[in-house]
Amino acid sequence: MFFSKLFIPILKNNPSEAKIKSHQLMLRVGMIKQSSAGIYSWLPLGFKVMKKIEQIVREEQDRVGVQEILMPTIQSSEIWKESGRYEDYGEEMLRIKDRQNREMLYGPTNEELVTEIFRSSFKSYKSLPQLLYHIQWKFRDELRPRFGIMRCREFYMKDAYSFDLTDEDAKFSYNKFFLSYLKTFKRLNLSAIPMAADTGPIGGNLSHEFIILADTGESKIYTDKRIFDVDSSKTILDKVSLSLLRKQYEKFYSVTDEKFNKDEFEKSVPEEFRVNTKGIEVGHIFYFGDKYSKPMNAAVDFNGKKEFVKMGSYGIGVSRLVGAIIEAKYNDKDGIMKWPMSVTPYDCAIIPMINKNDKSNLEKSIKIYDFLKSKNIETIIDDADENISAKIKKFNLIGIPYQLIIGSKSEGNLYEFHEIDGETQKLKVEDIASQIIKAKQN
RNA sequence: CGGGGUGUAGCGCAGCCUGGUAGCGCACUUGGUUUGGGACCAAGGGGCCGUAGGUUCGAAUCCUACCACCCCGACCA
DSSP states (O other): OBGGGSOOOOOSSOOTTOOSHHHHHHHHTTSEEEEETTEEEEOHHHHHHHHHHHHHHHHHHHHTTOEEOOOOSEEEHHHHHHHTHHHHTGGGSEEEEOTTOOEEEEOSOOHHHHHHHHHTTOOBGGGOOEEEEEEEEEEOOOSSOBTTTTBOSEEEEEEEEEEESSHHHHHHHHHHHHHHHHHHHHHTTOOEEEEEOOOGGGOOSEEEEEEEEOTTOSEEEEEEGGGGGOOOTTOOSSHHHHHHHHHHHHTSOOEEGGGOOHHHHHHHSOGGGEEEEEEEEEEEEEEEETTTTTTTTOEEEETTEEEEOEEEEEEEEHHHHHHHHHHHHOBTTTTBOOOOTTTOSOSEEEEEOOBTTBOHHHHHHHHHHHHHHHTTOOEEEOOOOSOHHHHHHHHHHHTOSEEEEESTTOBTTBEEEEETTSOEEEEOHHHHHHHHHHHHHO
């Protein structure tokens, strides 16, 4: 695709409202456009990244046996009155009325709705466990939206819900998500650490936040360096293996602000391993038993006895992750963003030196483009008649991991192949393709 | 919701104090010269000055109200 034909409105100046890197960058390269406070349109470049993240999240949910559904954004107040949260949720819930003057709301989360779906569908313990997820827009009317997509009012989120007969089964489900989350963030090239967390308005007593380290994060965290070395690659979907994994993590003191206890921290973490920094919450899992099933009467028959199902819920902020990845991957030192291969909007940018009287580089670029395309490498050609250095700068901003520069330094069939944060090599197109393919596989 | 601030071209800003019908940089268009880390020359186009009302011969500028957005704090994926 020619760059000139893409909808990528680049700004040379930082919009003044953007204070953190991800917000600045997303506005500057035209990934998003603000429409109201905390509400954004997603433009092609940003939407492409978000869809790739979404797909990875989806695949990792499917892999642990969670089934995808899609619930509406607009919900009736009735079920929220049943659970008691219609009053509890407060101003953050966007309440609306339909033409019959019925009280509706734009869902900030879906425990009630999914519980209603479950209770009207299943009556026997034999139907358990059930694990369901959906990826849908949510709305929370934040007191103060900020940081662009990171703390906004309308956001895209994966939320999953588990239904089990017993506490023990429910913890097995919980642990499946625990593993699934570690794998998801790993594929996004993030090291997210699970931390004991407060349960907030969702309720319950068992909960982990998944946090990635970043200076601009809003959560204060206290953890142990050694937690980064816990290896989940050998864990399998088995009760024992999963609970072992959680134990390995829980060996280390690792909490957010609200659970922090100074004495405990200093007692359990030797000084050289202490990490006290800031992080971004990208996932949160909760186990809350019958907190919703009881008031909403979601129960199954177990040998003639009525058992309220034991539930958990599991969220990943899909839209937030777009910003979070930038915060984590942007290199302040050289001012370069490099998208992880798994979510990059394009794998490679071909940057030919062009002028009106000599389009031979553009013609070469098109041939290379076709070749790379045949290898499933997503590429764009910058067909603008612009100063070559201006073009390179532009792509350094966008963060596409590889640049293929077709200019005066090309030698025959050897072209400059530049990794955005690394070295430039002179290679044949075949070798360029195989390097990119290799990078995509990691 | 408390405190502070800002609304002037797509983005960044000046002009407002001291009223006379809008300007700069970048971006954009056309032509030309260029081409290795955001080039140069020339000629252009683009603005209900956030909205409404008021004062005035005259309002971007003064007054009032409203709206929007941003920042700092208390809450959250």
